Amino acid sequence: MKVRFRRSVLSLLLAISSTGVFAAEPQLLRVSYHSAVTNADRDYFVYLPRNFAQQDRWPVMLFLHGNGERGDGKQELDYVLKHGPLFEAWCQRRDLPFVIISPQLPMFDQGEIAYIKGRTRASIPERRADGQLNSYNGMARSKEPLNGQLSERPPPDRLDPGAIQNGWNMLETELLAMIDQGLTNYKGDVHRVYLVGLSRGAVGTWYLAAKHPGRFAAIAPVVGYGVPVQAASIARAKVPLWVFAAGRDATVPLKYFYPVLNELEKEGHPEVRFTIEADLGHDAWMRVFQGSDLYNWLLGHSK
Numbered sequence: 001m002k003v004r005f006r007r008s009v010l011s012l013l014l015a016i017s018s019t020g021v022f023a024a025e026p027q028l029l030r031v032s033y034h035s036a037v038t039n040a041d042r043d044y045f046v047y048l049p050r051n052f053a054q055q056d057r058w059p060v061m062l063f064l065h066g067n068g069e070r071g072d073g074k075q076e077l078d079y080v081l082k083h084g085p086l087f088e089a090w091c092q093r094r095d096l097p098f099v100i101i102s103p104q105l106p107m108f109d110q111g112e113i114a115y116i117k118g119r120t121r122a123s124i125p126e127r128r129a130d131g132q133l134n135s136y137n138g139m140a141r142s143k144e145p146l147n148g149q150l151s152e153r154p155p156p157d158r159l160d161p162g163a164i165q166n167g168w169n170m171l172e173t174e175l176l177a178m179i180d181q182g183l184t185n186y187k188g189d190v191h192r193v194y195l196v197g198l199s200r201g202a203v204g205t206w207y208l209a210a211k212h213p214g215r216f217a218a219i220a221p222v223v224g225y226g227v228p229v230q231a232a233s234i235a236r237a238k239v240p241l242w243v244f245a246a247g248r249d250a251t252v253p254l255k256y257f258y259p260v261l262n263e264l265e266k267e268g269h270p271e272v273r274f275t276i277e278a279d280l281g282h283d284a285w286m287r288v289f290q291g292s293d294l295y296n297w298l299l300g301h302s303k
Contacts, residue, residue, distance in 0.1 A: 026050050028090050030077065031181070037106065037170055042073025044103035044178060045080060046186060047089050049096060057189035059299060060182045061085060061098040062175065064168050064201030064208075066285075068115050070105045078124045080104050084198055084289050091125040096295060098194070099186045101178050105200070108166035151258030158256075159227050161207045168197070168204025175208060179215065191303045195219040196294075198285040199252065206230050206260070213237035218301040220244070220294055222285045223252055226260040235267035240301045244288050247278030273297075 027048040035042045049058065063086060069079040080102050081087055089096040110116060153159070162169060182188045195216045197205035202224020209219045210230035218240040225245070234241065241264070245257045254276065264272050277284035288294055 024051050024053070026089065026093075026095075027052070031178075033174070033177075035073070035106075035171075035174060037174065038073075040073075042104070042106075043077050044073065044101065045077065045086060046182065047086060047096075047098075047100035047102070048186060049089070049098060052187075056187065057192075058099045058187050059097065059192040059194065060179065060186075060188040061100045061194045061196055061298070062179055062182075063100055063102045064175075064195075064197035064204040065102070065105065066199035066201055067105075067110060067113070068119070070107045070110055070116060072107070073104045077104050078121070079119070081124055083285060084201075085196065085295075087125060088289055091127050093128060093130065097299070098295075099182055099188055101182050103171070103175065103178060105168060105171070105204075108170075110166055151262065152253075152255040153259050154225065154227055154256045159229070161203075161210070161227060161230060164203070164207075167200060167207070169207045172208065172211065176212065176215070189302075192217050192299075192301075193303075194298045194301075196222070196298075197224065198222040198289075199224050199282065209234055209239060209241075213239050217303045218242070218298050220298065222288050223249060223282055225252060225257040228259050228263040231260055231263035231267050231269070235264050235269035238270055240271045241269070242273040242275070242294065242297060244284065245274070245276050246280045246282055246284035247276050248281045249284070251282040 029046040029048065030043040031046050032041060032043050052058070063084055065080050065084060069082055071077060071079050081091055085096060085100055086102045088094045089100060168175070179193060183190055193216055195205050195209055196219070202221035205219055205221040205224070206226030209216055210233050213233050214237055216239055220242045222244040223246055243257065243261065245254050247254060261272065261274055277287055280287060
């Protein structure tokens with residue numbers, strides 16, 4: 001399946017100065033393509049870091065957002081800015097040294113979910129002024145108890161990752177094409193391609209890494225678990241893996257993380273990290289992406 005990409009005129013104006021040299025300041029581009037999945041034209045974000053022109057090759061991060069940021073890839077694309085590395089790099093003006101590719105998951109059948117249907121553009125963060133931090137419009141601190149539950153297999157409808165009909169797995173070909181475009185058009189380093197996702201995007205991270213483990217130097221699924229069938233290919237490729245869960249997460253319970261982690265251990269995977277933010281609920285991704293540990297860990301790995 002061929003995916004056609006084109007950079008919009010706006011993207012070109014943002015990216016290229018009158019002399020044809022990429023600007024020293026960070027840039028947020030909208031890249032247009034035709035989606036074979038939705039049979040519609042869509043955009044996705046590409047973030048270019050500060051002093052992009054001064055380096056020959058850049059690490060590339062594909063970031064997959066959570067369920068609440070779905071949209072049409074056009075007027076609704078800005079919802080992708082709400083959380084994760086793109087929020088940190090663009091809205092918070094942090095110098096994250098990655099080319100960040102951030103697509104938007106189509107709505108599919110999720111448009112009537114309350115937290116999507118009730119959202120407004122007021123929740124989309126503005127890019128902060130220098131020296132002024134944005135407040136984080138996240139969920140309230142969870143009151144779920146720490147139940148200390150043991151490992152339990154995920155629900156049956158999650159055991160076959162390819163059977164999920166409204167997730168990132170449906171965009172597999174398009175996501176790979178976006179990575180290839182990033183490597184070709186934005187000086188990406190083929191040896192330093194990273195895959196990161198939160199919540200539903202973490203489920204997509206497990207899926208894409210299991211199907212194409214040779215593409216990634218390291219992966220980090222945040223508050224989203226994989227399933228045992230995905231462990232073998234990731235372990236064979238020895239893809240460095242940092243998994244984040246939350247101790248008070250009622251949306252993605254901690255007990256569902258252990259089956260795939262136990263399977264990775266059984267397969268002899270040499271580099272698996274598992275961090276439980278024990279005091280937080282599902283929005284533990286806020287702490288993960290606000291810190292520096294994950295970014296530094298990713299940059300420490302190269303194929």
